Amino acid sequence: MEPSLASYLALSGILFTIGATGVIFKRNAIGMFMCIELMLNAVNLTFVAFSRYYGDVTGQLFVFMVMSVAAAEAAVGLGIIIAFFRNRLSIDVDDASLMKN
């Protein structure tokens, strides 16, 4: 007996919740970045589960697309973090307040 579609969706929802709360609770930029990756993975899990249960290849294809976008996001995001660290000597998102006031 295989686990039902609902259990995969529940796992995905729980992982997405943890990621979304993590983005708010974390203060350094790299921690927030990793929480975003976790949310992307939760969505990928729903794609693969639906692809399995409907016998359609499109879901898995879009998982591949999401992974490519995540790789692009990693390259640019970490570049921004390094550039920010050079200017401020910290990656705390509270220090990114140049446009305040």
Add this chain to the structure above:
Amino acid sequence: MASTVLFYLFAGLAIASAISMVYHKNPLYSAISLIGVFVALSCIYVSLAAPFIAAVQILIYAGAIMVLVVFVIMLLNLDEDKPLNRLRYLYFVGGGLGLILLVQTFFVFYAVMRAPNHAADQTKMVGRTLDLGSAMYSQYLLPVEIVGVLLLMAIIGAVILVRRLSQPQLELVIEHELEQEHRKR
């Protein structure tokens, strides 16, 4: 039966690793917990008959992205995350958001459990590399090309961002390069 036991094992592993990722203050511990989530999810993909996606998950996420993240953490030599003291109301925002999302997850679970027909179609096999590849280069050619261009743009953008030159220096470099090309001719 065995697949159900394995699902609960890996689902528990994924959730525990995700919670430990949010809990740890040290970014390096968070990164290693996140690798645990990726590996557990990859095992779940194998049980969902998607071996190609499972392999790519390990290769791209655990292999490429996390190596980059750990490299940046080591490069910047970060100290531990400080607690939220200035923005204390964020605890309430985060808790409320988490609660709403959990309730929503519960409703989705309930709705799908009540839906009449949700058995997997065992006869169709769609996770093979052959199926994915033939769909990728026939029906979905345009999205694949767009993703390729996006990756190229991201690489160029990252190189420009991290380069340690200011704008006047960049102009000097470009002038110098143009001059050299001129001399070659």
